[in-house]
Amino acid sequence: xxxxxQTPRHKVTEMGQEVTMRCQPILGHNTxxxxxxxxxxxxxxxxxxxxxxxxxxxxxxxxxFSAEMPDATLAxxxxxxxxxxxxxxxFCASGPPLAGGNxxxxxxxxxxxxxx
Amino acid sequence: xNQVEQSPQSLIIxxxxxxxxxxxxxxxxxxxxxxxKQDTGRGPVSLTIMTFSENTKSNGRYTATLDADTKQSxxxxxxxxxxxxxxxxxxxxxxxxxxxxxxxxxTRLLVRP
Numbered sequence: 001x002x003x004x005x006q007t008p009r010h011k012v013t014e015m016g017q018e019v020t021m022r023c024q025p026i027l028g029h030n031t032x033x034x035x036x037x038x039x040x041x042x043x044x045x046x047x048x049x050x051x052x053x054x055x056x057x058x059x060x061x062x063x064x065f066s067a068e069m070p071d072a073t074l075a076x077x078x079x080x081x082x083x084x085x086x087x088x089x090x091f092c093a094s095g096p097p098l099a100g101g102n103x104x105x106x107x108x109x110x111x112x113x114x115x116x
Numbered sequence: 117x118n119q120v121e122q123s124p125q126s127l128i129i130x131x132x133x134x135x136x137x138x139x140x141x142x143x144x145x146x147x148x149x150x151x152x153k154q155d156t157g158r159g160p161v162s163l164t165i166m167t168f169s170e171n172t173k174s175n176g177r178y179t180a181t182l183d184a185d186t187k188q189s190x191x192x193x194x195x196x197x198x199x200x201x202x203x204x205x206x207x208x209x210x211x212x213x214x215x216x217x218x219x220x221x222x223t224r225l226l227v228r229p
Contacts, residue, residue: 004159031215043160043205043219056216091159103215107159 002026004108006092012114018080021111023092024073031095032075033105034060034067038088046090049075082115089113119143120208120220128226133196137223139189139206147214151180151191152205154222160205163191196227 005024013019025032034046047067048056057067064083069075079086089112093105120141129135141149148167152160164173164180166189172181177194193200206220 033215042221043217045216048215050215056213093159103209104162104165105217107161109157109159 004092004094004106006090006108006111008111009109010112010114012116013082014116015083016081017115018078019082019086019113019115021077021090021092021113023075023077023094023108025075025092025094026096026106027073028096029094029106030072030097031103031105032069033093033095034075034077035091035093035107036088037091037110043091046077079113082113084115087113087115120206120218122204122206122220122223124223125221126224126226128228129196131196131198131227131229135193135196135225137191137193137204137206137225139191139220141187141189141206141208141218141220143187143208143210143218145211146184146187147209147211149180149182149189149209150207150217151178151189152207154203154205156202163204193225198227198229201225201227 007022030051032049035043037043046060049069052069066078089110091110092108095105123138150165151163154160163175163178166173166182168184179192182189203222203224205222207217
């Protein structure tokens with residue numbers, strides 16, 4: 001049963017600390033997405049990778065957020081320094097190579113981040 | 117601005133009853149529309165995906181309809197079960213950036229025994 005996995009599932013940290021979230025996409029998928037979900041804003045796209053190359057990170061605050069794919073099986077999202085307004089659930093999603101434009105995305109379980 | 121609006125915001129129904137959730141969008145040009153189900157504490161799971169040429173698609177007790185002319189979609193749930201309690205999110209992607217999904221704010225459904 002292929003699934004996107006994310007670690008940690010929960011993270012509580014203090015303002016100013018570095019936070020790293022990890023995602024393992026489904027084997028064979030070549031697109032990876034990072035989303036943030038809050039009650040106020042719903043789901044927002046932070047970053048998009050295809051074949052490990054970052055194609056769109058326009059939704060990400062550049063001064064404190066960074067996203068990378070060190071290899072095809074690992075995507076990371078870092079926040080440094082973290083702020084209370086970063087508290088949210090961060091989802092990773094992966095998708096198979098584009099076929100017909102129906103770019104299906106499979107979501108992981110999310111990392112619930114709380115910054116105190 | 118591309119938008120996706122859903123109604124109602126929340127809904128409570130009795131187990132076994134049917135319900136219909138609505139979605140209006142302004143995304144143009146349009147690529148596809150999908151409905152996701154999100155259980156509490158979990159990631160969204162795709163229920164249906166429809167392109168502009170499709171006007172209905174079913175997945176078990178879930179049936180989605182699409183009117184590309186009026187830019188409206190609905191999700192009908194038949195014979196609801198307690199496990200249907202979740203948020204249902206309407207998501208649209210445009211032709212220009214098909215990877216970029218535009219999410220509605222969701223309808224929170226509670227099915228009561």
